[in-house]
Amino acid sequence: MAYNKMFFDIYKECTEFSTTEIEQFLNNEGARKRMDYKSSLLVKLSSGVSMGFVPAPVVYYISDQKPNN
Numbered sequence: 484m485a486y487n488k489m490f491f492d493i494y495k496e497c498t499e500f501s502t503t504e505i506e507q508f509l510n511n512e513g514a515r516k517r518m519d520y521k522s523s524l525l526v527k528l529s530s531g532v533s534m535g536f537v538p539a540p541v542v543y544y545i546s547d548q549k550p551n552n
Contacts, residue, residue: 487509487510490509491505491506491509494509497527498526498527498528499525499526499527500526500528504516520532
């Protein structure tokens, strides 16, 4: 629950989502939001669109440690 409060505060401060919208998608996995880049720009979830990849000195990935077979 502490994470939801933290995310709520961030979304409320930084985006145009209403309190109701934030509560819905944080408290109900069935109400998750899926947005294209144009929609995310409108609600200030993102601030721009990348036109390519920038080389990075470090790359991270998450694995469930299961083989790919």
